[in-house]
Every structure is written in C-alpha cells, then in structure tokens.
Amino acid sequence: MMSDLINFDFIHSRYLFSMLPYTLAALDLDFSKIADNIPFILWGVPVTLSFSIASVLCGFPLAILLAIFKISGIKPLRWFADFYTSLFRGTPLLLQLSLIYFATPQLIGYSIPPFQAAVLAFSLNSAAYSSETIRGGILAVDKGQREAAMTLGVSYPLMMWDLILPQAFKNILPALVNETIALLKDSSLVSTIGALDLMRRGTVVASEKYVYFEPLIVVGFVYYVLVMSLTWAAQRFERRMRRSD
Amino acid sequence: MIKTEFLCKSFGKLDVLKDISTEIQKGEVVAIIGPSGGGKSTFLRCLNLLEFPTRGRVYIDNVDITTKNIDIKKVRQNMGMVFQHFNLFPHKTVLQNVTYGPIKVKKMSKAEADKLGLDLLAKVGLAEKSDAYPSRLSGGQKQRVAIARALAMQPEIMLFDEPTSALDPEMVKEVLEVMKGLANSGMTMAIVTHEMGFAREVANRILFLEGGRLAEDAPPDVFFTNPKSDRACQFLEKVL
Numbered sequence: 001m002m003s004d005l006i007n008f009d010f011i012h013s014r015y016l017f018s019m020l021p022y023t024l025a026a027l028d029l030d031f032s033k034i035a036d037n038i039p040f041i042l043w044g045v046p047v048t049l050s051f052s053i054a055s056v057l058c059g060f061p062l063a064i065l066l067a068i069f070k071i072s073g074i075k076p077l078r079w080f081a082d083f084y085t086s087l088f089r090g091t092p093l094l095l096q097l098s099l100i101y102f103a104t105p106q107l108i109g110y111s112i113p114p115f116q117a118a119v120l121a122f123s124l125n126s127a128a129y130s131s132e133t134i135r136g137g138i139l140a141v142d143k144g145q146r147e148a149a150m151t152l153g154v155s156y157p158l159m160m161w162d163l164i165l166p167q168a169f170k171n172i173l174p175a176l177v178n179e180t181i182a183l184l185k186d187s188s189l190v191s192t193i194g195a196l197d198l199m200r201r202g203t204v205v206a207s208e209k210y211v212y213f214e215p216l217i218v219v220g221f222v223y224y225v226l227v228m229s230l231t232w233a234a235q236r237f238e239r240r241m242r243r244s245d
Numbered sequence: 246m247i248k249t250e251f252l253c254k255s256f257g258k259l260d261v262l263k264d265i266s267t268e269i270q271k272g273e274v275v276a277i278i279g280p281s282g283g284g285k286s287t288f289l290r291c292l293n294l295l296e297f298p299t300r301g302r303v304y305i306d307n308v309d310i311t312t313k314n315i316d317i318k319k320v321r322q323n324m325g326m327v328f329q330h331f332n333l334f335p336h337k338t339v340l341q342n343v344t345y346g347p348i349k350v351k352k353m354s355k356a357e358a359d360k361l362g363l364d365l366l367a368k369v370g371l372a373e374k375s376d377a378y379p380s381r382l383s384g385g386q387k388q389r390v391a392i393a394r395a396l397a398m399q400p401e402i403m404l405f406d407e408p409t410s411a412l413d414p415e416m417v418k419e420v421l422e423v424m425k426g427l428a429n430s431g432m433t434m435a436i437v438t439h440e441m442g443f444a445r446e447v448a449n450r451i452l453f454l455e456g457g458r459l460a461e462d463a464p465p466d467v468f469f470t471n472p473k474s475d476r477a478c479q480f481l482e483k484v485l
C-alpha cells in the first residue's frame with residue numbers, strides 16, 4: 001500500500017518533470033525577443049550596486065553610533081536612539097523614500113536627485129535595523145573584556161573601537177550580511193522614484209516590447225546571482241575570521 | 246600604599262561590604278580569604294573602582310581616589326589586575342595582548358613595547374607563544390599571559406581575584422610559581438585565593454572576610470594556628 005503510494009508519487013513527478021519543457025513552451029517563453037535589451041538590463045547592476053554600497057557605507061557608521069547611544073548611560077541619547085529606531089521600523093520603507101524624495105523640495109526648496117534621496121532613505125532605515133543588531137553584539141561580548149580594558153586604563157572610545165566592536169562584529173557578521181542582502185533587494189524601491197536600477201530597467205523593457213515574463217525573469221536571475229555572490233563572499237570572509245580562534 | 250576607611254558597598258538592599266578599614270604597605274603581600282559570597286571580589290574591585298564604594302574612602306598613595314576630580318584611568322595604570330577567567334583579548338595574539346596597554350595607553354613605541362612584552366613573556370615562561378592566539382593556550386598559560394599583560398603597564402600594585410580557581414589542578418602550580426616570583430621581587434600584592442598553602446607561604450598578612458566584615462586581619466602564622474573568631478575557626482576546619 002505504502003510502496004504503491006510512493007511509486008505513484010514517483011511516477012507522477014516523473015511525468016511532471018517530463019512535461020516541463022512543454023509547459024514552458026505553452027507559456028511561449030522566448031528570450032530571443034529581448035536579447036538586444038539584455039545589455040540595457042545588465043547596466044542596472046552597477047546602478048543597483050552603487051545605491052546599495054553607498055547606503056551601507058553611510059548607514060553603517062550611523063548604526064554604530066546609534067548602538068553606542070543605546071548602551072550609553074546618558075538617558076537622552078538612549079531615548080533618541082530608541083525613538084529613532086521605532087520610527088524607521090514602524091513605517092514602510094517606501095513611505096520613507098517617498099517622503100524624502102517628494103517632501104524635501106517642498107520643505108527646503110532643494111530638488112533632491114533620486115540617488116541622494118534613495119541613499120538617504122536606505123541608510124537611515126538600515127541604520128535603525130543594524131543598530132539593534134550591533135547593540136546586541138556589543139552586549140554579548142563578555143563583560144570581563146571591558147573590565148580588563150578598564151584595569152589597563154584604556155579610554156572608552158579606544159576600548160570600544162579596538163577591543164569590543166571587533167569581537168561584536170565577528171559574532172553578528174551573519175546577521176549583518178542578512179541585513180545587507182535585504183538592503184540590496186529593497187533598493188529596487190528606487191524604481192518608484194525614477195532611478196534606472198535593475199528593477200526599473202526590467203519594467204522599461206517590458207513595456208517597450210509588451211512582454212513581461214522574460215525581462216522580469218532576467219532581472220530576478222541577476223538579483224539572485226548578486227545575492228548568492230554576496231553570500232559566498234561573506235561565508236569565505238567569516239571562515240577566515242574564525243580561523244584565528 | 247593602599248588604605249581603606251570604613252569602606253561600604255551595597256548592591257540595592259544587599260550590604261556586601263561593611264565598614265572595612267585596613268591598610269596595605271608597600272611591598273606587602275596580602276591574601277584575602279573567606280567563604281564564597283563573603284565580599285572578597287567586591288573588596289578587591291573597590292580598590293581600583295571597578296565597583297564604586299557606597300560609602301567610605303579608598304586611598305592609593307595617600308590620595309583619596311573616591312573624590313570627584315581623580316583621573317581613575319591614571320590610578321588604574323598603576324594597579325594591575327588579574328581575573329579568575331583571564332579576560333585575554335581573543336582577537337589579539339599573546340604579544341599583542343601584552344603590548345596593547347603600553348602602546349595605546351602609555352604611548353610607548355611598538356619596538357620598545359615588543360621588547361618589554363617579550364621580556365615579560367620570557368619571565369612567565371611563554372616567550373615561544375608570543376604569536377599564538379589565546380584560544381591555543383591552556384588555562385595556566387592564559388593566566389600567565391594575563392599576568393604579563395598586567396605587568397606590562399609597570400604597575401606598583403597587583404590585584405589578583407582567584408587567579409587559579411578556573412584552572413585544572415595540574416596548572417595551578419605554574420601560576421602560583423610566577424606569583425611567588427613576583428612577591429619575592431617586592432611587588433605590593435592583594436590576592437583573593439582559596440590556596441591556603443600558598444597564602445600561608447607567600448602572604449605577609451591574611452584578611453579574612455566573612456559576611457561583608459573584616460573578621461580577621463593577622464599574620465599567617467597567627468591566623469592559621471590561632472584564629473580569634475569562631476567564623477575563621479569554622480572556615481579553616483572546612484578548608485584545611
């Protein structure tokens with residue numbers, strides 16, 4: 001009885017797999033239709049990457065600063081950092097991006113370019129998330145490390161920078177990589193304010209050629225490759241760091 | 246060199262130290278013993294203000310370090326501390342652990358600090374481990390590195406909080422040997438320990454802390470053969 005069931009499933013899935021090419025054919029997927037648009041789409045890679053990298057570079061120092069505020073003994077700093085985090089976690093990123101892009105000109109009369117608006121929104125937003133991760137990482141470092149530093153007469157900034165943060169980062173590296181991946185994918189939101197990133201290029205090609213499936217699948221594939229490369233690099237980096245233990 | 250006056254420390258409602266007044270002279274080696282939870286660590290940590298006293302005063306070289314405008318970092322540079330769990334910096338090599346303080350705090354040149362560090366590592370018998378990371382060392386080796394790290398600041402006082410309690414029995418001796426050498430060199434030392442043989446042999450004085458009080462303050466001969474308080478008698482019966 002049991003083996004019949006398994007057998008059935010086996011045959012069934014064999015059947016499905018053998019049907020796959022026909023299914024695809026039935027969808028009428030034809031990548032040759034957009035072959036000459038592929039370079040245009042691929043030029044979105046440097047755009048998406050520059051949004052993401054700039055946002056990480058700006059967001060990260062801010063995240064460290066916020067994390068240090070959160071663990072400081074000075075209450076107003078803690079309140080500020082906690083409120084900041086709740087604000088950026090409590091509202092949609094798309095809203096933050098739109099506010100910065102559309103409201104800045106109205107507010108201060110500066111018509112902010114999409115790149116600046118996006119990097120601002122993404123770095124402010126990712127700093128809110130990463131600061132929580134970093135705070136946890138700092139608190140997870142054995143308090144004996146702090147005491148050892150104090151008994152040597154090491155100043156607080158030096159202790160944080162040389163002794164506590166390197167250990168904290170080692171532990172939270174996987175979490176930070178996850179946040180960077182999320183940012184890379186969320187950067188597709190810049191397509192809503194007109195920047196020609198990967199995502200936007202996909203939709204441009206789609207509306208030009210009146211085909212949707214092929215360009216979007218190409219875009220999806222490129223995102224996937226980017227994320228996998230990042231994951232792979234992070235894993236290698238992590239392994240190298242672990243070797244010192 | 247070290248003097249406490251009516252030193253009190255409370256954690257919330259818990260009074261951990263009650264009016265401890267004592268003095269440690271230059272070159273003196275003082276062993277602090279007593280039952281667990283008696284306040285030994287807290288007392289030691291009040292001496293370099295890792296814990297700030299609730300009341301009372303701590304004098305180092307006749308300077309009251311509990312007053313406001315004291316640069317505690319300067320005071321601490323002159324007081325090395327060795328912890329039960331070593332607290333080495335895991336991401337730095339043995340030599341980097343030892344030279345970190347001299348380079349970053351005392352602004353010594355790297356070459357000079359390396360020379361000092363290698364000298365000290367040789368003294369604790371670990372010169373050949375200078376490039377290893379702490380995770381590669383045994384407990385006894387870690388503790389000897391921790392001692393070298395503290396000595397690298399060239400302090401006049403060394404504080405030890407149960408330096409051998411986390412070690413496997415066969416490694417206790419190598420650490421105690423290093424400490425003995427240090428005591429013989431004239432270092433002023435305050436040592437919280439459960440090693441009664443060591444305390445008796447090396448210490449000039451025993452402080453017996455029990456329930457947050459300094460129940461006994463006597464030379465080792467007197468303390469171990471003829472303790473005044475019942476508490477000390479009971480404690481010695483248990484551990485000897």
Ligand SMILES: Nc1ncnc2c1ncn2[C@@H]1O[C@H](COP(=O)(O)OP(=O)(O)O)[C@@H](O)[C@H]1O
Pocket residue numbers: 256259261279280281282283284285286287288
């Ligand atoms: N940071 C702290 N917060 C609250 N209670 C503490 C703290 N440190 C020590 N204690 C308490 O103080 C008492 C004395 O501790 P300690 O000085 O470590 O004793 P000992 O070193 O003699 O074993 C214990 O009851 C301990 O639980």
Ligand SMILES: [Mg+2]
Pocket residue numbers: 285286287407
């Ligand atoms: Mg203790």
